[in-house]
Amino acid sequence: MATMSYxxxxxxxxxxxxxxKQLFTCEFCLGEFxxxxxxxxxxxxxxxxxxxxxxxxxxEEQQQKAQEQGAEDNGEYAVSYTCPSCGAEIVTTSTTAAxxxxxxxxxxxxxxxxxxxxxxxxxxxxxxxxxxxxxxxLAMCGxxxxxxxxxxxxxxxxxxxxxxxxxxxxxxxxxxxxxxTGKKIRTWRSGNKEYTExxxxxxxxxxxxxxxxxxxxxxxxxxxxxxxxxxxxxLSKAQPFAMSYLSGFQxxxxxxxxxxVEPIIEQKMHEYAEQALKNTMEGYDIIETESFxxxxxxxxxxxxxxxxxxxxxxxxxxIIPFAINGQTGKAYGHLPVNKAKLAAVSAAIAVVVxxxxxxxxxxxx
Amino acid sequence: xxxxxxxxxxxxxxxxxxxxxxxxxxSAASAKMDDAANYxxxxxxxxxxxxxxxxxxxxxxxxxxxxxxxxxxxxxNLKNYGDDYLNRNGLSDNAFLYVYDTQSGxxxxxxxxxxxxxxxxxxxxDDVVDKLEVxxxxxxxxxxxxxxxxxxxxxxxxxxPVLFVESLKHYGIxxxxxxxxxxxxxxxxxxxxxxxxxxxxxxxLDANSNVNLDDVEDTFVTQHTTVRTIQKDSDSGSxxxxxxxxxxxxxx
Numbered sequence: 001m002a003t004m005s006y007x008x009x010x011x012x013x014x015x016x017x018x019x020x021k022q023l024f025t026c027e028f029c030l031g032e033f034x035x036x037x038x039x040x041x042x043x044x045x046x047x048x049x050x051x052x053x054x055x056x057x058x059x060e061e062q063q064q065k066a067q068e069q070g071a072e073d074n075g076e077y078a079v080s081y082t083c084p085s086c087g088a089e090i091v092t093t094s095t096t097a098a099x100x101x102x103x104x105x106x107x108x109x110x111x112x113x114x115x116x117x118x119x120x121x122x123x124x125x126x127x128x129x130x131x132x133x134x135x136x137x138l139a140m141c142g143x144x145x146x147x148x149x150x151x152x153x154x155x156x157x158x159x160x161x162x163x164x165x166x167x168x169x170x171x172x173x174x175x176x177x178x179x180x181t182g183k184k185i186r187t188w189r190s191g192n193k194e195y196t197e198x199x200x201x202x203x204x205x206x207x208x209x210x211x212x213x214x215x216x217x218x219x220x221x222x223x224x225x226x227x228x229x230x231x232x233x234x235l236s237k238a239q240p241f242a243m244s245y246l247s248g249f250q251x252x253x254x255x256x257x258x259x260x261v262e263p264i265i266e267q268k269m270h271e272y273a274e275q276a277l278k279n280t281m282e283g284y285d286i287i288e289t290e291s292f293x294x295x296x297x298x299x300x301x302x303x304x305x306x307x308x309x310x311x312x313x314x315x316x317x318x319i320i321p322f323a324i325n326g327q328t329g330k331a332y333g334h335l336p337v338n339k340a341k342l343a344a345v346s347a348a349i350a351v352v353v354x355x356x357x358x359x360x361x362x363x364x365x
Numbered sequence: 366x367x368x369x370x371x372x373x374x375x376x377x378x379x380x381x382x383x384x385x386x387x388x389x390x391x392s393a394a395s396a397k398m399d400d401a402a403n404y405x406x407x408x409x410x411x412x413x414x415x416x417x418x419x420x421x422x423x424x425x426x427x428x429x430x431x432x433x434x435x436x437x438x439x440x441x442n443l444k445n446y447g448d449d450y451l452n453r454n455g456l457s458d459n460a461f462l463y464v465y466d467t468q469s470g471x472x473x474x475x476x477x478x479x480x481x482x483x484x485x486x487x488x489x490x491d492d493v494v495d496k497l498e499v500x501x502x503x504x505x506x507x508x509x510x511x512x513x514x515x516x517x518x519x520x521x522x523x524x525x526p527v528l529f530v531e532s533l534k535h536y537g538i539x540x541x542x543x544x545x546x547x548x549x550x551x552x553x554x555x556x557x558x559x560x561x562x563x564x565x566x567x568x569x570l571d572a573n574s575n576v577n578l579d580d581v582e583d584t585f586v587t588q589h590t591t592v593r594t595i596q597k598d599s600d601s602g603s604x605x606x607x608x609x610x611x612x613x614x615x616x617x
Contacts, residue, residue, distance in 0.1 A: 146555060177580065192595045199588040206580030212573045231567040276574040280581075332563035337556055346555075350548030357540025361532035 006247040014106040016248030019126035098251035121302040122238040133309040164251035164305040166218040176294035177206040178277040182284035216261040218254035229332040396422040402433035402467040421514035425521040428460040437468040444613040447475040474614040481611025
């Protein structure tokens with residue numbers, strides 16, 4: 001089998017990672033286990049199970065067959081695996097790396113998807129539990145006056161899923177040189193005259209610029225806006241990747257390679273390097289770049305998994321995703337608007353401004 | 366018992382006196398034709414103008430005054446003269462004055478006291494002048510004074526202006542446009558915020574970058590200074606000087 005499920009060493013029940021406790025817990029015997037212990041216990045099994053060549057080959061054959069049958073090459077064709085707990089068939093997309101068995105609800109890690117060249121470097125474990133993610137979302141919705149009635153029901157978010165999404169991260173050291181015109185502007189008044197003095201400087205900055213943690217999604221099938229906007233993450237809390245962290249969550253493997261995202265990341269790096277040098281030009285009111293050049297001395301890319309609580313909801317026939325950063329709770333998404341209510345409040349504001357305007361006009365009569 | 370009755374009679378008597386006094390105050394308003402420059406040579410015309418002013422005074426309860434001079438005054442001089450005239454004649458509490466300078470050929474309207482309240486914060490005085498100019502441009506001062514009396518009654522019948530309504534007339538369009546703009550801004554900004562919630566602040570460059578400079582240069586090149594004259598708001602209210610008149614019209 002190319003699948004893994006993490007079992008409690010006490011009762012053989014399924015183990016899941018608890019974001020609140022940062023421990024693996026068994027919901028049957030309530031046992032709690034440190035991540036390194038679970039990894040130690042399952043190391044050999046992971047090696048054995050995830051490299052089951054027969055099933056990996058079978059999965060690859062399914063992918064090829066699906067592609068030949070005309071499925072679009074967007075990673076969305078279905079592939080089946082066998083649940084290691086109950087033997088049921090698990091149907092997933094070709095990028096799914098961890099899921100839950102539809103029949104026995106045990107967490108299943110499709111290890112083959114994250115092994116070999118797809119083995120992530122780091123993983124940021126979930127810190128926000130599902131309950132806290134729901135609370136955050138509901139609290140945030142509570143401040144939104146114009147949500148449609150009935151939208152903010154807890155049942156709306158029962159299907160909140162914890163998903164590890166793949167990202168490319170890059171650190172680079174560059175040699176950069178920036179030439180700019182800096183302007184210092186001073187304004188003062190004397191009598192009925194206003195004086196504006198502009199002092200112009202030739203400004204040069206050059207040196208080594210190190211830029212870290214520039215990211216780009218590694219999964220093309222999900223909305224780029226969503227995957228990019230749930231950032232930032234505190235990467236100092238990232239752990240070396242271990243498959244056991246995925247137990248109890250969904251996970252996706254990358255379908256965008258380094259070469260695919262490199263131009264985007266390099267463009268960001270270029271802009272960030274220029275901005276970093278500009279930030280050292282202190283005391284100027286205006287900085288106009290004359291020339292900027294840089295070259296990369298060192299570059300390091302890593303492939304990491306980051307936690308996101310995700311839910312989709314249907315509104316006006318449209319399926320809209322909503323994401324919450326699984327570490328910090330930052331939310332991103334398109335919220336529906338009750339247009340009638342918003343229009344009524346806007347009209348009320350228009351009337352209030354009109355009345356204030358007329359009352360203010362009384363002062364000038 | 367007797368004391369109580371006497372007290373009641375005293376209260377009634379005082380109340381009666383107050384009522385009579387107020388009635389007398391109302392009836393104290395009168396019309397005045399003070400043709401010091403002897404503009405009116407026709408006695409019939411003089412009498413009919415005086416009668417018209419008296420009728421207007423009766424209807425409005427205002428002191429309706431026509432005064433002619435031959436000083437060659439215009440503008441502020443004519444206004445100051447009119448103010449002084451109202452003060453000297455004890456009319457500063459309630460008067461509507463038409464002052465005409467036969468030498469300069471200029472007329473001016475002044476309001477004072479109670480009358481002033483009917484003209485506050487409105488264009489009414491200008492409207493009256495517009496109507497009187499029809500006569501004065503033809504040299505028909507008698508006709509202008511007759512119209513002055515009619516317009517006084519008309520303004521009185523309009524009542525004291527409600528400030529809010531006057532502001533609405535003057536600034537309603539601007540306030541309406543501002544209101545519509547504010548409403549549209551709230552609508553679209555809210556909609557956009559709901560649509561793109563949480564899109565910003567995804568990367569902290571300061572926290573993720575480090576710069577080690579080996580080339581730093583800040584060379585002064587040149588400087589220039591520009592000067593702008595600040596426009597001061599000019600006073601738009603009525604000019605000071607005298608305290609008697611509330612409003613003075615433009616010359617006509």
